[in-house]
Amino acid sequence: MRRSHYFLPTLKETPAEAEVVSHQLMLRAGMVRQASAGIYSWLPMGYTVLKKIEQIVREEQNEAGAQEVLMPTIQSADLWKQSGRYDDYGKEMLRIEDRHGREMLYGPTNEELITEIFRTSVRSYRDLPRMLYHIQWKFRDEVRPRFGVMRGREFLMKDNYSFDVDFDGAKAAYNKMFVAYLRTFARMGMKAIPMEAESGPIGGDMSHEFIVLADTGESEVFCDREFLDYDVLGSGVDYEDAGRVQDVVDHFTTLYARTDDKHDAAEFEGQVPEARRYHGRGIEVGHIFYFGTKYSEPLGAKVTTQDGGEMAVHMGSYGIGVSRMPAAIIEASHDEKGIIWPEAVAPFHVGLINLRAGDADCDAACEDAYAKLCGARVDTLYDDREERPGVKFAETDLIGLPWQLIVGPRGLKAGTVELKCRATGETEEVSLDSALARLTA
Ligand code: ATP
Ligand code: MG
Numbered sequence: 001m002r003r004s005h006y007f008l009p010t011l012k013e014t015p016a017e018a019e020v021v022s023h024q025l026m027l028r029a030g031m032v033r034q035a036s037a038g039i040y041s042w043l044p045m046g047y048t049v050l051k052k053i054e055q056i057v058r059e060e061q062n063e064a065g066a067q068e069v070l071m072p073t074i075q076s077a078d079l080w081k082q083s084g085r086y087d088d089y090g091k092e093m094l095r096i097e098d099r100h101g102r103e104m105l106y107g108p109t110n111e112e113l114i115t116e117i118f119r120t121s122v123r124s125y126r127d128l129p130r131m132l133y134h135i136q137w138k139f140r141d142e143v144r145p146r147f148g149v150m151r152g153r154e155f156l157m158k159d160n161y162s163f164d165v166d167f168d169g170a171k172a173a174y175n176k177m178f179v180a181y182l183r184t185f186a187r188m189g190m191k192a193i194p195m196e197a198e199s200g201p202i203g204g205d206m207s208h209e210f211i212v213l214a215d216t217g218e219s220e221v222f223c224d225r226e227f228l229d230y231d232v233l234g235s236g237v238d239y240e241d242a243g244r245v246q247d248v249v250d251h252f253t254t255l256y257a258r259t260d261d262k263h264d265a266a267e268f269e270g271q272v273p274e275a276r277r278y279h280g281r282g283i284e285v286g287h288i289f290y291f292g293t294k295y296s297e298p299l300g301a302k303v304t305t306q307d308g309g310e311m312a313v314h315m316g317s318y319g320i321g322v323s324r325m326p327a328a329i330i331e332a333s334h335d336e337k338g339i340i341w342p343e344a345v346a347p348f349h350v351g352l353i354n355l356r357a358g359d360a361d362c363d364a365a366c367e368d369a370y371a372k373l374c375g376a377r378v379d380t381l382y383d384d385r386e387e388r389p390g391v392k393f394a395e396t397d398l399i400g401l402p403w404q405l406i407v408g409p410r411g412l413k414a415g416t417v418e419l420k421c422r423a424t425g426e427t428e429e430v431s432l433d434s435a436l437a438r439l440t441a
Contacts, residue, residue, distance in 0.1 A: 001348070003383040007044050010395055020216045022330035023148030025339050029399045031326070038145025038153030045399065046326065048347040050156070053325045054135055056187050056344065057158045064180040064239050066131035066160050071113050073137050077103035079112040083298050092140045106139035111295045111317055114161045118313070119301040125165045128303065128313065131173060133160030135322060149323050150283070151218070156323035162316045165303065167292070170314040174206060174290050175245045177318040179237055181210050181286050182252065184320065186232035189342025190332060192285050193227045195257040206290035206316075209259055211282035214331040221282040223257035224272045283328045290316040339400030340423050348381040350439055351401040353393070355408035357386045365417070365432060366407050376440035397422065405435055 009030040018024040026032050031046025042050055058068065074096070080086035086093075094106040107113070114132060122130070135158045145153050162173035178194060185192035190212055197209040211221055213228075230252070238244055256271045258264075268277065296302070296312040305311050321328075326345075333340045341347065350373060354366040366382065373380040381401060383392045389408075396404050406418040411429065419435045420427045430438075 001379075001381050003381055004385050006381065008399070009043065010398065018148065020147045020150070020327075020331070021334060022150065022216070022327040025330050025334060025398070026148055026327065029339060032149060034148075038142060038151070040149055040152060040154075040323075045347045049326050049341070049345055050323060052345045052347075053188060054156070054158075054322050057184055057320055057322060058135065060180045060184040060187070061131075061133050061158065061160060063183075064131070064176045066133045066180075068134060069114075069117075069132050070134050071107070071110050071117075071136060073107055073139070074104055075107045075110075075113055077105055079116055079299065080105065083112050083115075083295055085112070092142065094139045094141050107136075108138055108140045109157075109317075109319075110134070110136075110159055111161065111315075112299065115295045115299045115301045115315070118161075118163055119296075119299060122163070122301075123304060125303045125305055128163055128165050129169050129173060130163045131160055131176075132163075133158060133318075147216070148327055150327040152323065155321065158320040158322050160318040162318070163296075163301075164314045165305070165311070166314060170290050170292070170316055171206075172242050172245070174288060174316050175242070175249045176239050177288050177316070178208065178249050178252070179239075179245055181288065181318075181320070182232045182248070183237070185210060185212075185285065188325065188329060188345050190285070190329060191228055193221075193223055193257050193282070194252055195221055195223060195259050195282075196253075196262045197259045197287065198261040208288050209284045210286035210288075211257075211259070212285055212328050212332055213278065213280065213282050214328070215281050216331055217281035217283040219282045219284050220260040221258070221278070221280065222260070222263045222268050223278050224255040225276045225278050226255055227252075227257060283324070283331060284321070285325060285328050286318075286320040288316065288318045290314075334400070337394070338398035341400045341402060343402050346379075346402050347399070348379040348401050350378055350380045350403045350405055351396040351399070352380050352382040353389075353396060353404060353406045354382070354384055355389045355392070355406060357384055359409055361412050362407055362409055365412055369405060369407065369417075369432060369436060372436050373439060378440055403439060405439065407432070 011028045014024045015027050030043055032040045032042055035041050077086055096104045098104055138157045139154050142153055145151055164170040192210040192212050194208040195211050197207045292314050293312040301313050302310050330339050354362050356362045370382045402422055404420040411417055416429045417432045417435050418427050
């Protein structure tokens, strides 16, 4: 992408309404614009990041055996009356009346609807287990939408639902999601710690929140810092091997990690040596629950059993805050100059900076580099504008692309360009060919 063509409305000043650094940087880097309280438009660079995050989530869901569907954002109130949540959900639910006076709502979550789909499609225990997920916008009329997309009213969530014949089956599904979540966040370059949690208004018995440690987080958490050294992606996982999956879950649940409602000071102090105790804030990026027959009973999602009987299916639900993720990543990965994108979610891999656009040599070298990078399918943002170098450096640092390839007249005379790593700040002077070889490797 040529910077001169790219819609990237960056801001010089930090907007006064943004309290936390991720919100400030997302606005300054032209990723999102507020449409109304807690509701955002995603601009090209923000949307690219969102789609990369969504794709990692999708791949790991599929890998774990879940199948993607797409349910609507607008739902009928009827099912919610059957489950009893139409009244329970209160003011967080956006209620709408259609032209025929029918009560509708903008879905805050999808347990009811997926249970209804299951009820009308599956009859026998032989058709289980199943995991169905979608990645769809939700609406919750939060009392205090804040911190930009971190706590929006409209937000993108991945929600998966598992259906099993009994608790053991449901536990196996829960374990798969537990491991899939570890992998999902690690692939995004994040350390998300699974913490024992209350299951909240959705209700349930077994529940973990996946939390990214950050001072600006809204959850109060207690955990063993040793988690931060755990290697998640080191070994692959065979989801068919329930014993192995259980081992991974066991490994990640032996260390103390709990949100405040589950915290027990005596156990914490007993189990975790003082130097390793973390008591601070965290951002909830995912949440997994087992809730048994809470929805299948009232909504009549039953299957026939092996002995000819009938039973309500055991369910779990598994959410990831997809649109919260860019903010959580920025909270965990930035410096005073701007964002530092982990490679896997970066909007572009390389920022190619032409220090003297209009100079024949610089233009020729940059055009050549740009063509080669594009040819090798390396996502490149080519700053071809006639702007001062300082402006280009500041913007490229702000938007946080992993690599900067800096081409200037002085270097070219000596046969070199600069290759800068955004994360470490290290700069190397190398020939253009060797820089390209590195970036396209
Ligand atoms: P929270 O405690 O942050 O209000 P929740 O427990 O109500 O979240 P869940 O129902 O577990 O949320 O939703 C699954 C995931 O969706 C959460 O882990 C979180 O990452 C994300 N999420 C929830 N509410 C919001 C929101 N208002 N804006 C952005 N993401 C959200
Ligand atoms: Mg939650």
